[in-house]
Amino acid sequence: MKLIDKISTYNSSHPFYTFEFFPPRTDQGFGNLLPRIVRMANLNPLAISVTWGAGGNTKDTSLNLAELTQSEYRLDTILHLTCTNMEKGMVDEALRAAKESGIHNILALRGDPPRGKEEWLPVDIKFQHATDLVRYIRSHPEFSSSFCIGVAAYPEGHPDHLADEETELNLLKEKVDAGADFIITQLFYDEDRFISWFEKVREKGINQPILPGIMPIQTYQSFARLTKLTGSKVPLQIMSDIDAIKHNDQLVKDYGVELAVKMIRRITTETDIPGVHFCTLNLEKSVQRVLESLRWIGYSPQVVPNKLIEEPTSEHVLPGTITPVSAASVAALGLINIPASETEAGSGELNKADSWDDFPNGRWGDSKSPAYGVQGPWGNNDAVNQGTISQWGNPKSLEDLTTIFLQYLHSEINTTPFSSDPIQNESRLILPHLQRLTEHGWWTVGSQPAVDGVHSSDPVVGWGPRTGYVYQKSFVEFFCTEEDVRMIEKKVAEKGDGWVHYYAANSKGECRSNVPDDGRNAVTWGVFSGQELIQTTIIERQSFLAWKEEAFSIWLDWASFYPPASQERKLLEGVHNERYLLNIIHHDFKSKEALWTFIFDA
Numbered sequence: 172m173k174l175i176d177k178i179s180t181y182n183s184s185h186p187f188y189t190f191e192f193f194p195p196r197t198d199q200g201f202g203n204l205l206p207r208i209v210r211m212a213n214l215n216p217l218a219i220s221v222t223w224g225a226g227g228n229t230k231d232t233s234l235n236l237a238e239l240t241q242s243e244y245r246l247d248t249i250l251h252l253t254c255t256n257m258e259k260g261m262v263d264e265a266l267r268a269a270k271e272s273g274i275h276n277i278l279a280l281r282g283d284p285p286r287g288k289e290e291w292l293p294v295d296i297k298f299q300h301a302t303d304l305v306r307y308i309r310s311h312p313e314f315s316s317s318f319c320i321g322v323a324a325y326p327e328g329h330p331d332h333l334a335d336e337e338t339e340l341n342l343l344k345e346k347v348d349a350g351a352d353f354i355i356t357q358l359f360y361d362e363d364r365f366i367s368w369f370e371k372v373r374e375k376g377i378n379q380p381i382l383p384g385i386m387p388i389q390t391y392q393s394f395a396r397l398t399k400l401t402g403s404k405v406p407l408q409i410m411s412d413i414d415a416i417k418h419n420d421q422l423v424k425d426y427g428v429e430l431a432v433k434m435i436r437r438i439t440t441e442t443d444i445p446g447v448h449f450c451t452l453n454l455e456k457s458v459q460r461v462l463e464s465l466r467w468i469g470y471s472p473q474v475v476p477n478k479l480i481e482e483p484t485s486e487h488v489l490p491g492t493i494t495p496v497s498a499a500s501v502a503a504l505g506l507i508n509i510p511a512s513e514t515e516a517g518s519g520e521l522n523k524a525d526s527w528d529d530f531p532n533g534r535w536g537d538s539k540s541p542a543y544g545v546q547g548p549w550g551n552n553d554a555v556n557q558g559t560i561s562q563w564g565n566p567k568s569l570e571d572l573t574t575i576f577l578q579y580l581h582s583e584i585n586t587t588p589f590s591s592d593p594i595q596n597e598s599r600l601i602l603p604h605l606q607r608l609t610e611h612g613w614w615t616v617g618s619q620p621a622v623d624g625v626h627s628s629d630p631v632v633g634w635g636p637r638t639g640y641v642y643q644k645s646f647v648e649f650f651c652t653e654e655d656v657r658m659i660e661k662k663v664a665e666k667g668d669g670w671v672h673y674y675a676a677n678s679k680g681e682c683r684s685n686v687p688d689d690g691r692n693a694v695t696w697g698v699f700s701g702q703e704l705i706q707t708t709i710i711e712r713q714s715f716l717a718w719k720e721e722a723f724s725i726w727l728d729w730a731s732f733y734p735p736a737s738q739e740r741k742l743l744e745g746v747h748n749e750r751y752l753l754n755i756i757h758h759d760f761k762s763k764e765a766l767w768t769f770i771f772d773a
Contacts, residue, residue: 172247173275173319174218175352178380178445185467186439187217187446189249189382192453194221194232195541196717201232204453204541205239211455212246214468217446220249220278220355223265230265238272249321250274253282254298262298266308270317278321278355279304279346302346309350322351324381326359326368330402336368340375347377355448358384358397360405360430362437369442383438386450387457388427389529391417396591418628421636424529428457432464453542456529559586560732567738569612572746576614580606588725589616596631601645604767608649616722616752617648619694621760627697634707639699645766646694646710646756656683656751662773671769674715675753678723688712692756710756719752 181187190211195201208219221237223229233250241248250269254262269277281301298304301322308314324343328336343354354377359365365383372381388394391413398405409430416422435447449458462468562584566572578584580602585593598605600620608615620632622643627633633641656675663671663685672692676682686692695708730743757766 173352174247174249174321175319175380177217177247178353181217181445185465186444188462188467189218189220189446189448190214190216190458191220191222191448191450192236194224194229194236195453197713199713200541201236204236207453207455207541208240208246209244211451211458212244214459214462216246218247218249218276220251220276220448223251223253223280223282230261234265234268234272237269237274241274242272247276248274249276249278251278251280252304253280254301254304255282262304262307266311266314266318270314275317276319276321277308278323279308279351280323302342302349305346305349305351319352320350321353321355322346324354324356324372326356326365326383327361327402327404330357330400336371340371343372344375344377347379351379353379354381356381356384357401357403358386358450359403360398360409360434361403362434364404365438366441369438369444380445382446382448383444384448384450385431385435385461386452387431387461388413388423389452389454389457390420391423393452394423394427399591418630418633419637420634424457428460428464431457431461435461435465453540454529559588559591560729562586563588563729565733565739566742568742572614572742573609573612576609577606580609580615587616588729589722600631601767605647607771608647613649613651613655613753615647615649617646617754619643619646621645621757621763621765623761627699635697635705636699636702639697639702641695641697642760644692644694644756644758644760645763646754647766647770648752648754650746650750651753652749653677653751656753659753659755659770659773660685662769666769666772670758670765672756672758673754674710674712675751676716676719677749677751678747682712682716682719684712686712692758694756710754715754722752723747 178187192204192208195204219240221233221240223233237248237250240246250265252262252265252269266277279301281299281304297307305320305322308318308320322343325339328339347354356365369381386397394413397403412426413423416426438444439447449461451458459468563575564571566575575584576587579587579590580594580598582594594602597620598618601618605615605618620643622632622641624640624642625632627635627639627641628637629641632643635641659673659675660683663673667685672684672686672690674682674684674686691709691711693706693708694710696704696706698704726743726747730740730747733739733743755766755770757769759765
């Protein structure tokens, strides 16, 4: 059903709400997201939305997920769709696939603009702005009456340009006049600014329903990264509050719930917004707690998928719950490849399925998590842009690249293409080792020190609830030559004694490892009062390969900012083509020096 029709007939004592999900980067993450969406369907959202990666890089998984939620779960689904950097014909293909799946709602977005002089990427010149996409759908006989169209709004200004507020309002009016039915805003935390902007929107004659984007703060790291990415203007009081508790993950999560409740209560009281849009980051507990605090959770008939729900095998299934989706039934659709035994609800990690991934620690997380590979809002997750490359100059040699990575380690620059944030205090604990590796031409992009039962309140390595202890195995990840990989392999075989695991892969698809295909290395875990052991960081083949694809694409992104045939471009493309990404884990977490002694002996 079209969202605008559901909004016009919505009748309740409280505003409606919608949930936003993104397709995880791994099959297991995808498989575990499905039962999470089913559980969250019991919260009775008016609709859900599925994000679309920049340039269509999640095209297949976005369409698969949207098809499942729409046709199998009978959840009215909004498919996000970007138009720039999309290969010619991809927009039509996506719209036809959505229509065939019974999807009636599209969120039309501009997406990332072409980077630098990216001449090698074909671009359909018909689509340069979201307005072009809205106008195209409305004018196309095949699509015009099929879709309800939403567009994005930016109460604090678009992060990619510095247009004044009046210009931004005019751009929004253009999208609405082109045929948009509803508006979803970028996330924000400044209620005063949103309310002022909302009033100006209405004064502009824009009367379409506006859904404010609300993202409950999940972790300090994700909050800092996403507000930076979106350009959100966070009030000083909120920044002060968060900064005071940033080392206590549970308090940050609790604060995020309280702040979201406060914001929603005020903006629903002082404006005529009909509903709110939750950026869930594929997590469920915080959104549920917000709705419980607002007393918005209703008890309408449950949503039951057409084919994916298996019959209950126990007489103790509670009324009003949805039977979990099995991996076998999902895999049977031919959409993803998941071993059924690893994703059945009610086994292992999924016994606490609503919260087992609440405390992701670092980039890796767990590739089984529905939140694995979290992206920025609406698929925009760029580390390389025109603003950041100015820090890195014009590298023309391998030595120049080594200098850039050393400058980052020494805090002379704040970013690298592989990290959008300054070097962390945790990395400073092993800084001499990272410097030594980098000086050798092994450019480090990920690492952590060994930690043996440090209190979870520790300001540097602590995480999770404050009543516990955390542990870490040391690992390091860097780019190197094939000869270096062979040398490490030889060293591991001769002197690893079962303590050292490694993964090495290149851009051509080769992966070398001494870890069994089904091996999973827990490198961060915590023990807390009244809880099961929590494993927040897992390194295994699937997660490494998912990150490897992104890591090598970053070299090409970086190269694209330099002219074809330039020394810089040849250098960066050469690194992409010739180097390996190598990850080395040492399992002796009781020794702070075990990993480094092993590597430097090599």
